Amino acid sequence: MSGKPVRPRTRLGKYKLGKTIGEGSFAKVKFAKDVENGNHVAIKILDRNHVLSHKMTEQLKKEISAMKMINHPNVVKIYEVMASKTKIYIVLELINGGELFDKIAQSGRLKEDEARSYFHQLINAVDYCH
Structure with a gap:
């Protein structure tokens, strides 16, 4: 060494x-x-x-x-x-912006409109990939 x-x-x-x-x-x-x-x-x-x-x-x-x-x-x-x-x-x-998991773990529940926005983005991406 x-x-x-x-x-x-x-x-x-x-x-x-x-x-x-x-x-x-x-x-x-x-x-x-x-x-x-x-x-x-x-x-x-x-x-x-x-x-x-x-x-x-x-x-x-x-x-x-x-x-x-x-x-x-x-x-x-x-x-x-x-x-x-x-x-x-x-x-x-x-x-x-970091990871969504970390955001939820840190601040708790998301507001409904914010959760809907993230879910919409996720569904669009999954739909595109399939």
Whole structure:
């Protein structure tokens, strides 16, 4: 061991990586900026070994392929996919506002008109995908 601390990656191709905005058991999501056009994106980072050990490769390929075909205002857009020896990077549209689950957990019940609006968006997206 060299004893040098491992510095976190701050660039990924044309993207400057920022803070972590989400984290789950399979992936981490980072805020990023496209340095070529200034657009903000979200980059989902998956551990390649984790994907392989859980036999998720084919499922991941199918999900990415399906997401690339969908163009709907209520479905997150996928811009590109990159990979290194250890990671898989999925560049996604950045959606502001956080997760609906977190909003409900934090503030409790939604008002009826607000719930209806979210439900309408969800139904439109599901209908489009099917």
